[in-house]
Amino acid sequence: MEAEVFDELSRRYRWELHVHCYRMLGSFEAAEDHVQEVLLRAWRGRESFEGRSSARTWLYRIATNACLDTLRRTTPPLQPYPDQVLDERPGPEAAVVERETISLAFLAAIQLLPARQRAALILRDVLAWSAREVAELLDASVPAVNSAVQRARVTLRERWPGGREEWAPAGEPGAEQRELLERYIAAHEQADPEALVGLLREDVVLSIEPGVGEWHGAAQVAPALREGMMSRGRWRMLPWAANRQPAVAGYVLAEGDTAYRPFVLGVLQAEGGRISVMKAFEAPELFVTFGLPVELGI
Template structure:
């Protein structure tokens, strides 16, 4: 990889050193957050790790060797910090707000390709051991060379290549079509926007049949964290019809996550005067129908999406569907 070099100051130039370091963190924050997100699958954990990366980098700045670029140095710290965490625990999968993805051209553009930020890709690479996951991301997403990858991970080129081959084999078993199967559909067109509007209307009217009419035959419904998974139109339809009877009322707002259309669901319980954040639902349209619905019952993520915690009672509501 190439990138800007970063000269560190001596104890006599702390102010200059701090200013230059602040610019470095500003320049690379977005792409490092995406990198940590891919490795960890968690938006919360990714942001925490980026802060840890810059803390580690600041503390070790005197040891930085300018033979490598600052970007390579930061990626090394970030990757190893994430691997340290993955050896201890597996963070829960979370969606990533589209507005945090950088659209500008530049060295981090490859970091946010549609197929490699999709929930399908994120879920698939969670199947990989952490080291294989890191090698796959460095080689097949960021296009690092085998030598660069081996150097970052402190291993040999043959070992890095072997890990890459095993990672690719695992992904081929789940996604024979490769990146085309990971990738969300193209940017929303009028048909996709209409599908999203129908999805929201069906929920707010508490009309289960209208919702079932939007489902692909091979629809997959997941509810995180760790609630369950349903596959196939019949199974998902039964779940939707059953849960439409749950007491309560809700509203939904359109948003976007992982380069996919999404909605934010708000609940107004009995005796409550406002709608409260409940779940983020990421949708995967395919041929005019919904091929996947990933529900994240994590209200704490609403702020990261720029969404309010509550909504007032300005429009008609309908019974709430929950799990």
Template sequence: MDFTDLTRRHHRELHVHCYRMLGSYEAAEDHVQEVFLRAWRARDSFESRSSTRTWLYRIATNACLDTLRRSTPRPQPYPDHLLDGHPGPEAVAVGRETISLAFLAAIQLLPPRQRAALILRDVLDWSAREVADLLDTTVTAANSALQRARGTLRARWPAGRGDWAPAEAPDATQRNLLERYIAAHERADPAALVALLREDVRLTIEPEVGEWTGRAAVAGALHEGMTTPGAWRMLPTSANRQPAVAGYVRAAGDTVFRPFVLSVLSPGRDGDLAAMDVFHVPALFPAFGLPPGLT
């Protein structure tokens, strides 16, 4: 078994699988390394009764379940450029609607084994028998976990995947929205930012700063958080198949704008903002190919 070839062929899809299970890019980084370490240690016990890919998914899923029994990683966005150009099975693994922040936020509410069953069946299209074997349970129990998970998602999104899927590609309206969002921050103009918001807009700030729903509540949070003109610089990027912005802040007395937040945006159907998910993750900027500072 050539482990260099294994890593090359399966690293990215296993990374995305761990990300779905855990909701955290950095946790996925740690876990995919753990997957190959466990695989290396167990290489002599692999008897080829399943494909190498199935064997690695078993290791990855169990590694994530082990972590979720102890703690819940903090949510983080996923760089779009790492989702591109995957043929074959990996193309399924990075499907647009099942990497969106809305979908990820919902499945993080599921108990870990339900989450695993849903991802394996409805995202990766595994059979009930394959899921049961991976989870070391019966087909009946695996199907029961899947049905409970589907019921939870159906209650949240009666229309199905269409409710959480991002648009296929940014159009002119979305690009204009992004430009106005950046300009409002760089001018420190909260009124211009509030003008972009849908009436039922949602704002979340991670880790664990807060969540606000409705234009009035979100406007109050934005007014409080915006600083003087010149304190912000923004760069457009993309995450989880959604438009995103990297926010840099220049502190008083500093000459450089430092990495501060990544904001993932959910455009509404009328050229407005339906949701903003803001993550204070300066350490994640290199994974997005972003510069370490701006002058």
């Protein structure tokens, strides 16, 4: 394979491979690292590409195997995926990032699947590959792939009996969700925990990554939010968007400090005008990665 041809393939498929690695690993940073590794492996092995499959299938094989290698050793922390990166490839490729298959709910659920089940499900149900194509990529038999996909579907069905339509809210955020996000931000910036609690559904779920905890129902979530809001300092929040969901970038001004510092990224899901799911990521290092300000002035 000529260098010019390889460069064109890299440009054409890099973003798509990034999203695939993100689904496999659940981590934006790990996906970044893996795409670099995938392209390096592909370059080193370019002479072995014999054209018996498409270049896209060849690159997906390398990407999937790289992710499986990593998952045998470790489990990367779940991270959000900023919408500004998802929007870099409009048009037909947008099918790669349909809302329900890039939602944090879906990402969190498939991270619970065994790695090869996860790979088979993503290739079969998200990317719509045939069972034969998946079997060839995974060096497995078609019956083995069908069995793995069936087991993965059962696991997801136990969580969402209604199917993939339940994986994420339908449609783009509307005026109601934008207003809810504004009220969420105002409650923090005005240090009004009761206003924040008033935005919650009774069945709300709050999770804080990496590994801080998970709370179910307003009775559990409300005390956690009150404590978190009032113990950190003064808040400033920027509206944001990640995984096709409304989100915020939260900054905290600690006592005696001279600027608001990055603290948390929050991704929200709403139903019926109230917050149903809150996923918080206490990962200040991601602010730079996502192009967010490193500090906000007083």
